Amino acid sequence: MSKLTLSRISKRFSGRDAVRDLSLALDRGEFLSLLGPSGCGKSTTLGMIAGFIAPDAGDILIDGNRINDLSPQQRRIGLVLQDYAVFTSLTVRANLSFGLEVKGLKRGKRRQAVDELARQLDLSDLLDRRGGSLNMSEMQRVALARTLATEPELLLLDEPMSNLDAETRARLRGELRQLQKSLAQTVLYVTHDQAEALSMSDRVAVMRDGEIVQLATPHDIYHRPANRFVAEFIGDPPLNVIPCDVATDAAATAIALPGGAVLRSSALPIAPGRHWLGVRPHDVELVATASPGAVQAPLRFVENFGARHVLHAEYASDLLRIEAVPAARSIGEMLHLRFTADRVLLIDRSSERVVPFRQLEAAA
Amino acid sequence: MSAVALERLRKVFNKTTALDDVSLAIGTGEFLCVVGRTNAGKSTLLKTIAGLYRADGGRVIIGGRDLTLLPPHKRRVSLLFQNIALFPTMTGYENIAFPLRTTNVAGDAVERRVRSIAQMLKVEHLLDRLPRTFSGGERQRVAIGRAIIQPGDLLMLDEPLTNLDASIRIRLRIEFKKLHREFAQTIIYVTHDQVEAMSLSDRVAVLDGGRIQQIGSPDEVYHRPVNRFVAEFIGSPPMNIIDAELSQADGRLALIGTGFSLPVEESEGQRWRQMQLPRQLAFGVRPERVIVAPGPTNDAPIGANILWVEHLGNRSIVALRMGDVTLTAVVPPNRPLNADRRAWVGLRPEPQHLLSRETGVFFPLAA
Numbered sequence: 001m002s003k004l005t006l007s008r009i010s011k012r013f014s015g016r017d018a019v020r021d022l023s024l025a026l027d028r029g030e031f032l033s034l035l036g037p038s039g040c041g042k043s044t045t046l047g048m049i050a051g052f053i054a055p056d057a058g059d060i061l062i063d064g065n066r067i068n069d070l071s072p073q074q075r076r077i078g079l080v081l082q083d084y085a086v087f088t089s090l091t092v093r094a095n096l097s098f099g100l101e102v103k104g105l106k107r108g109k110r111r112q113a114v115d116e117l118a119r120q121l122d123l124s125d126l127l128d129r130r131g132g133s134l135n136m137s138e139m140q141r142v143a144l145a146r147t148l149a150t151e152p153e154l155l156l157l158d159e160p161m162s163n164l165d166a167e168t169r170a171r172l173r174g175e176l177r178q179l180q181k182s183l184a185q186t187v188l189y190v191t192h193d194q195a196e197a198l199s200m201s202d203r204v205a206v207m208r209d210g211e212i213v214q215l216a217t218p219h220d221i222y223h224r225p226a227n228r229f230v231a232e233f234i235g236d237p238p239l240n241v242i243p244c245d246v247a248t249d250a251a252a253t254a255i256a257l258p259g260g261a262v263l264r265s266s267a268l269p270i271a272p273g274r275h276w277l278g279v280r281p282h283d284v285e286l287v288a289t290a291s292p293g294a295v296q297a298p299l300r301f302v303e304n305f306g307a308r309h310v311l312h313a314e315y316a317s318d319l320l321r322i323e324a325v326p327a328a329r330s331i332g333e334m335l336h337l338r339f340t341a342d343r344v345l346l347i348d349r350s351s352e353r354v355v356p357f358r359q360l361e362a363a364a
Numbered sequence: 365m366s367a368v369a370l371e372r373l374r375k376v377f378n379k380t381t382a383l384d385d386v387s388l389a390i391g392t393g394e395f396l397c398v399v400g401r402t403n404a405g406k407s408t409l410l411k412t413i414a415g416l417y418r419a420d421g422g423r424v425i426i427g428g429r430d431l432t433l434l435p436p437h438k439r440r441v442s443l444l445f446q447n448i449a450l451f452p453t454m455t456g457y458e459n460i461a462f463p464l465r466t467t468n469v470a471g472d473a474v475e476r477r478v479r480s481i482a483q484m485l486k487v488e489h490l491l492d493r494l495p496r497t498f499s500g501g502e503r504q505r506v507a508i509g510r511a512i513i514q515p516g517d518l519l520m521l522d523e524p525l526t527n528l529d530a531s532i533r534i535r536l537r538i539e540f541k542k543l544h545r546e547f548a549q550t551i552i553y554v555t556h557d558q559v560e561a562m563s564l565s566d567r568v569a570v571l572d573g574g575r576i577q578q579i580g581s582p583d584e585v586y587h588r589p590v591n592r593f594v595a596e597f598i599g600s601p602p603m604n605i606i607d608a609e610l611s612q613a614d615g616r617l618a619l620i621g622t623g624f625s626l627p628v629e630e631s632e633g634q635r636w637r638q639m640q641l642p643r644q645l646a647f648g649v650r651p652e653r654v655i656v657a658p659g660p661t662n663d664a665p666i667g668a669n670i671l672w673v674e675h676l677g678n679r680s681i682v683a684l685r686m687g688d689v690t691l692t693a694v695v696p697p698n699r700p701l702n703a704d705r706r707a708w709v710g711l712r713p714e715p716q717h718l719l720s721r722e723t724g725v726f727f728p729l730a731a
Contacts, residue, residue: 170601173672181704195676198676280677282678301538303559306582306586306599306650
């Protein structure tokens, strides 16, 4: 049985659908991320699960029991928010005891439970420190520990890392994931940061306009996006979207790109005409010289990440992003680029759907 | 002659030293990025050069003139603040053209320059409108236009692209580079974004605690950091810094730590010995130089445990526990590596990446 089930929940705010007919099931011990831009409905969904927002329709179930009518306190759901809300003037021990005190646990039991949690979250040495003296990593662990102390059935995390710098975020992501696994804690994680969702989750639900547009593993979300929105939202640097002309007959499909390159594949279920080709910057191949099938694009800018370069080249009246090994290159030089049929996404222009990946393989 | 020379510049706010003897020379037509964390002293540096703050010590020399005591408007420098203020009662056009008011540029020449800058910044539709109708990004672009219309001896930009979306950021970076190239404009550009600094500039100045830690080309600060701060600040994920002991058993050098022993190649030994290294030291390895394999190989002989793996699509970041050291590696995507598994690691410490544990300073290579 699923730990959490959302069955066709909806919520309208002042005449606008914030969440529309949304269904989702989380397995026990699963880490699932709700990912989407601001205003997509992810925080409203979280609020309905936590009990702060009443759905207009639909059921919320934990272990198969409907919890719509329970108050937030009765739901046994832990919530950690952006600012962590660690009490800065209290010691870490007092912070961790807080939830247990509210629950009415006796002092001896409290001490025991706090010691155990502190051990699991590597906070034992910090128990006598005040909340205000902690760094971000410690703060996150205290906020998590305080919430976990109440033994929630489900842990909800709402953009818990959005105020942190990139370096700290990367480290905390790893720590959080490790902890979640060791405790087999069921987690629903809300974020607008695709790297965060991709790197931590068992599955990712990408949301747009109050609906889930794709629910899949991080691997599939990246390699087999359902539509143009997901394809462009996922990946950093983002996907290149190039206009292309598609001609198809019973046996084969030909995709003509600006600059003269043509990709061929077995016949694809797509109407002939103008469509989009999506290419990850990582999948654009740099070739040394002009060669058949390669297109030309003048280099305009080099983003230097030290370990890798992201090249920006003028192509089809836009800038094309190419991930490349660092090398000496000069602005204005002509790049020769090749696209490979099995490493691109064909996007139907009218429906914005991605033509199923498996079929898009190079024909002999 | 340098376009800009700072000599032991100091600035103190209520006993907090914001600039601590900053000395640097910027060549004419050079593009210098100043990079550092919040409160490193970056904005204070620009404001002191512009004359908005009075230096508590040291000198500011621009174009050969000592400007330390001159008021801002006599310095012929242009500064674009992080918090942009446009003139609210002036149109976009008047805002951009403002710096030309006090010059004797002819009317139609002003018009041409405003139009061409507006086109470059994609704000042509804002020229007849008032700033209160602009979005945040539009304000920013108009302010950039005002800062660059009258090239002075020095153009200073303080985080000009924060809060703009990625595609316009790249477009504007291209324009800054063009501006720099075509007009040989001397530019000091402040940012907290190390990738932006490495991408834009001829040289990068890394600032921390009001002190310049290192000035060098992007390649230098990345490949030859002078100290631990620079090594960890430039590059993401940061360079691994690992404590080790330099041993010399049987005449062969090796770096030894808990759970690993890294022999120095015979051919390299001479170079290492000339450096006169202490026994206790540390070494740095960039995450992309850490070799990770699912089984033991010649290149990756050291056993380690995988703590976590971040699959980012174009690459994966792997955190490993090797002895008592936690190590970060960046590997190509889709490697069969999973958390809680064993992995094998290969490290090749290089002589330029050896540093003192106490001071955090990298040891100089022997001449």
